[in-house]
Amino acid sequence: MQPVSAPPSNVIQPNGREFEIKSYGLTDIGREREVNEDAMLVDNLHSLYLVFDGMGGHTAGQLASQLAMESLAATFVDSEATHPQVEPLVRGIENANQAIFDHAQEYPETRGMGTTAVGVRFDEDQLHICHVGDSRLYRLRGPGLQRLTRDHSLANLYADKPELEGQMGPSTSNVIVRALGLDFNVEVDHRIVAVEEDDLFLLCCDGLTDLVTDKDIGNIMRSELPLSDMASALVDTANHNGGTDNITVILMLACDADGDDGFSSDGKTVLGF
Numbered sequence: 001m002q003p004v005s006a007p008p009s010n011v012i013q014p015n016g017r018e019f020e021i022k023s024y025g026l027t028d029i030g031r032e033r034e035v036n037e038d039a040m041l042v043d044n045l046h047s048l049y050l051v052f053d054g055m056g057g058h059t060a061g062q063l064a065s066q067l068a069m070e071s072l073a074a075t076f077v078d079s080e081a082t083h084p085q086v087e088p089l090v091r092g093i094e095n096a097n098q099a100i101f102d103h104a105q106e107y108p109e110t111r112g113m114g115t116t117a118v119g120v121r122f123d124e125d126q127l128h129i130c131h132v133g134d135s136r137l138y139r140l141r142g143p144g145l146q147r148l149t150r151d152h153s154l155a156n157l158y159a160d161k162p163e164l165e166g167q168m169g170p171s172t173s174n175v176i177v178r179a180l181g182l183d184f185n186v187e188v189d190h191r192i193v194a195v196e197e198d199d200l201f202l203l204c205c206d207g208l209t210d211l212v213t214d215k216d217i218g219n220i221m222r223s224e225l226p227l228s229d230m231a232s233a234l235v236d237t238a239n240h241n242g243g244t245d246n247i248t249v250i251l252m253l254a255c256d257a258d259g260d261d262g263f264s265s266d267g268k269t270v271l272g273f
Contacts, residue, residue, distance in 0.1 A: 019197060020257045021122055023049060024227035025250040028235045030207060031243030037061035038205055038248040039069040039115075046076055047122035048089065049250050053135050053205040055179065056113030064100050064113040064181050071099035072119075089121045089130045090188050093180065097132075100181030114179035118149060118203055120252070122195065130190050133176050136209055138217065139193075140200040145218035148193065152178035174210065201252040204234070207245035211238045227251045 023044070029036040037054035039062075052068045054061030072092040096117065104111045116133025129137055134151040150156060154175040158164060180186055200221055208217070212234065220233045231249050238247045 019125075019195065019254045021047060022227060022253040022255060023250060024231050025049075025248070026228075026231040026235055027248040028239065028243075028246065030246050031239055033246055035059060035062050036246045037065055037115075038207070038246040039065035040203075040248050040250055041069050041073055041119070042250065043073060043076070046088075048076065048119065049121075049203060049252060050117060050119030051135050051203045051205055051248050051250060052115045052117050052180075053133065053207070053246070053248070054113070054115040056110070060110050060113035061115065063103075063110060064115040067099050067103060068093075068096035068115050068117060068180055071096040087121075087128055087130070087190055089119055089128050090190050093117050093119070093130055093132065093188050094186065097180040097186040098184075101184055104181060112182070114181040116176065116205065117180055120201065120203065122252075122254075125195050127193050127195050127201075128190065129193065130188050132186055132188055133179050134174075134209075135203070135205045138202040138204070138214075138221070140202075140218065140221045141196060141198075143222065145214060145221065147214065148191075149189070152176050152189075174206065195254050197254060197256060199254045201254075202234075203250040203252075205246065205248045207247040208234060208238050208249060210245065211241040211243070221251075227253060 023042055025040050025042050027036060027038050027040055039052040041048065041050040050072065052065035054065030056064055072095065075095045076088060076092045100114065104113060116135040118131040118135035118137055120137060121128040129148055131137065131149045132152065134153055137148045139146050139148050154177055178187065202221060216237060217234065220230060220237065223230060225233065231251055234249050235247050
C-alpha cells in the first residue's frame with residue numbers, strides 16, 4: 001500500500017460557518033496486477049482531490065494517469081487565472097486530456113492509452129464535481145449513502161439510447177465510452193452540490209466498486225473509524241474479494257473548523273501513483 005495522509009485543506013465559510021476538510025488517500029496495486037495504473041491528486045492548497053484510473057495495456061495506462069495528474073496539478077492555477085469564466089476543475093481536466101492526446105500523437109506506441117478521472121473542488125459551501133469514465137464519487141450524509149456520479153459505461157449508454165443497443169458491442173458494465181486522452185476534445189460532466197457539516201465523501205476507481213458493493217462501502221463509511229483506517233478497510237475488502245485490479249480511494253470529511261482534530265493546515269499537495 002502507498003498511504004497518503006493529508007491535513008485539512010482550507011477553511012470554508014458558508015453563511016458565517018467554518019468547515020475544515022480532513023482527507024486521506026490510499027492506492028494499492030491489488031493482488032493480480034503487476035503495475036499500478038491508478039494515480040491520485042491531493043491538493044490542499046486549492047481544495048482539489050482527484051482519482052485517475054489508467055488504461056491502455058503494459059505501462060501505457062500508468063503513463064496516462066500520471067500525465068493527467070501532473071498536467072492538472074501544474075496547470076490548475078493558470079487555468080483558473082486565464083479562464084475565470086470556466087470552472088477551474090473542468091479546465092484542468094480538459095488540459096489533462098490534451099496532454100495525454102498530444103503525447104500519444106508524438107509517440108505512436110502509446111496511442112489508445114487513456115484514463116478515467118473523477119475529482120472535486122471545495123469552494124466555500126459548494127462542491128464542484130467533475131468526472132469522465134467510471135471512477136466514482138460517493139457522499140455519506142447522516143446514515144444515507146448516495147452516489148453522486150453516473151458511470152460513462154456502455155451499459156448506461158444503451159439504457160439512455162435503446163436504439164443503439166448492440167451497435168457498439170455487448171452491454172458489459174466494465175466497458176466505458178468516455179475517457180481522457182482518446183480524442184482531441186473530451187466532454188467533462190460537471191455539477192455542483194451543497195456541503196454540510198459531517199458530510200463524508202469518497203472518490204474511488206472501479207478496482208473498489210467492481211469488488212465491493214455499495215452496501216459494504218456504506219457500512220465501512222459509517223464505521224466512524226479514523227480516515228486512514230477507513231481507507232485501509234475499503235482497500236482490504238477489495239483485496240479480500242479478489243483484488244483483481246488496482247484500488248485507489250480518497251476520503252474527505254467536512255468538519256467543524258473550531259474542533260481540535262489534531263491536523264494542521266499546511267497547504268500540502270500530494271501526488272500519488
